[in-house]
Amino acid sequence: MLWLRRVFYVLLIASFISFALLHNYSAIQDCHFPSPSPRVPRWTPRFISPQSQAPFRLLAFGDPQLEGDTSIPNVIRDSYRPSKLRLRLSQNRNPIKVLLEAVTDFFQYGILGALYKLRKQADLIGNDYYLAHIYQTLQRQTDPTHVTVLGDLLGSQWIDDTEFERRARRYWKRVFKNGIRVEDEITEEPTMEVLGEDxxxxxxIINIAGNHDIGYAGDLTKARLARFERAFGAPNWEIVFQVPSDRGDPAYLRLIILNSMNLDTPALDGNLQSQTYKSLNDIITRSEAVENRSVGTILLTHIPLHKQEGVCADAPYFSYGSNGHIREQNHLSEHSSRSILEGVFGISGNTRAPYHGLGRKGIIINGHDHEGCDVWHYLPRISSEADASSRQWNASRYEDSFLLTRATTVQKDDQYMPGIREVTLRSMMGEYGGWAYLVSGWVDNKTNEWRFEVSKCSAGVQHIWWAVHILVLATAGIGGFLGISSLLGSSSKPAASVSIPTAHKRVPSITLTPVYEDAISPTSSVPRPPSPFDHFNGNMEMSGGRARRRRSS
Incomplete structure (x- = not known):
């Protein structure tokens, strides 16, 4: 057992180190929300430096796509179907050959299928805890003010209501444990509250509706939308947060949640599409004037805006079903994208328009494209409305956008190309690296305008999570085996003699004279040791304590 103990000690050290690294990966990678004060170290406590953290910190995840029973094979059905089919079609065949084929089918579809089913069930459970590990680690270590999931919460829009409820329960009880649904009182009407008070x-958890949750425009029904709303919250709503300022008037942050699944046509349900259009028009109507730079806007939706091929992993793509409705799309159409960019954010590119056509400060965050993308949507400058018909929205990688901000201008005071940033989140699924995004928003003290910055953090592929937990379980198993073996071994040994300690004072030794058997029993046959008085032959008698010879008569 000595070699097993050595293996256990090695595994124990490896388990401790790997487990600690796994649950502190965000600290090791220096994952944190962008700060308005870059000169202040990120680890400075907020009570020491109140400006070391942005007032608005959004922890964002994309496309967890929880799978369920549709991904697990029906072993009983699949194992016996081939065998029954062979037996049914084998009346005129060799029965031995038919039996061998049936046994082969049962082994292939039954035993191996059962093992595959068990592996798939374990994989689903492990995937839930892997996603929960990402959420709980970042929630604990980065201190967000808000959390959102950008659509595709579940893995399929075609599942029945029972399976939908089962996956929704896993979502709330396991993946985003201790998370709560945004209450209807908040989403029914636009509200305003002070940022940080609640x-x-x-x-x-601010949940965005995705195609795997409610379907595309071609298969979005009232029933699917209703069950999503019951489990995860409203698909269209907005809230305004007031941010107090020490410099005077407060600033305002507008958070918009938009269902983009039926913005494009043709849609299956025209009434549901009309409701989405009304929500979008209300959002545009309630927008502040573009000159009011104290208001910032964050738009959360699922489908990315239109962009030309090559900018991101997904190119523009639409497909239609047999009924002519939209069956699938990678981006919003150019028309829908333009409605958002020019309507919600007020970007015109016209130098004669309010605030030189630059529009409102804000950022767009969405999901859908599992690879992720970070782009800058921009408009070329125009000097009059006559040139508006010839302008086209373009997009480029965000890291290249600094070249556009200093592009050719019409007037000297127009320093920037009008545009806005769109961040498409890389999926938090294990095969994509378990990504999360940290979005910060604050009012810049120099420009007195809102500024938004984004950082991201990866937990690594799910195999790392599995390897660490398998290592921990193996170590615990070996440790338990050694512990039980030690207990069983100690119980089988004889009881050891117990010595009673004596006083420190030395006890004199006593020599004991042996007592012979004949002194106890004269009739004993045990021989008596010789005595020095034997030569008197019994003629001695005791008198006055001295022996004398007996006289013969």
Whole structure:
């Protein structure tokens, strides 16, 4: 057992180190929200430096896509179907050959299928805890003010209601444990509240509807939308957060949640599409004037805006079903994208328009493209409305956008190309690296305008999570075996003699004279040792304590 103990000690050290690294990966990678004060070290406590953290910190995840029973094979059905089919079609065949084929089918579809089913079930459970590990680690270590999931919460829009409820339960009880649904009282009507006063926002999960949740425009029904709303919250709503300022008037942050699944046509349900259009028009109507730079806007939706091929992994793509409705799309159409960019954010590119056509400060965050993308949507400058018909929205990688901000201008005071940043989140699924995005928003003290910055953090592929936990379980198993073996071994040994300690004072030794058997029993046959008085032959008698010879008569 000595070699097993050595293996156990090695595994124990490896388990401790790997487990600690796994649950502190965000600290090791220096994952943190961008700060308005880059000169202040990120680890500075907020009570020491209040400006070391942005007032708005959004922890964003994309496309967890929880799978369920549709991905697990029916072993009973699949194992016996081939065998029954062979037996049914084998009346005129060799029965031995038929039997061998049936046994082969049962082994292939039954035994191997059962093992595959068990592996798939374990994989689903492990995937839930892997996603939960990402959420809980970043929630604990980065201190967000808000949390959102950008659509495709579940893996299929075609599942029945029972399976939908089962996956929704896993979503809330396992993946985003302790997270809560945004209450209807908040989403029914546009509301305003002071940012930071309601601490419950840290536990609320802002859920965005995705195609795997409610379907594309061609298969979005009232029933699918209703069950999503019951489980995860409203698909269209907005809220305004007031941010107090020490410099005077407060700033405002507008958070918009938009269902983009039926913005494009043709749609299956025209009434549902009309409701989405009304929500979008209300959002545009309630927008502040573009000159009001104290208002920032964050748009959360699922489908990315239109962009030309080559900018991101997904190129523009639409497909239609047999009924002519949209069956699948990678981006929004150019028309829908333009409605958002020019309507919600007020970007015109016209130098004679309010605030030189630059539009409102803001950022767009979405999902859908699992590879992720970070782009800058921009408009060329125009000097009059007559040139508006010839302008086209373009997009480029965000890291190249600094070249556009200093492109050719019409007037000297127009320093920037009008545009806005769109961040498409890389999926948090294990095969894509378990990504999360940290979005910060604050008012810049120099420009007195809102500024938004984004950082991202990866937990690594799911195999790392599996390897660490298998290592921990193996170590625990070996440790338990050694512990039980030690207990069983100690119980089988004889009881050891117990010595009673004596006083420190030395006890004199006593020599004991042996007592012979004949002294106890004269009739004993045991021989008596010789005595020095034997030569008197019994003629001695005791008198006055001295022996004398007996006289013969």
């Amino acid at each position: 601490k419950s926002w840290k536990q609320r």
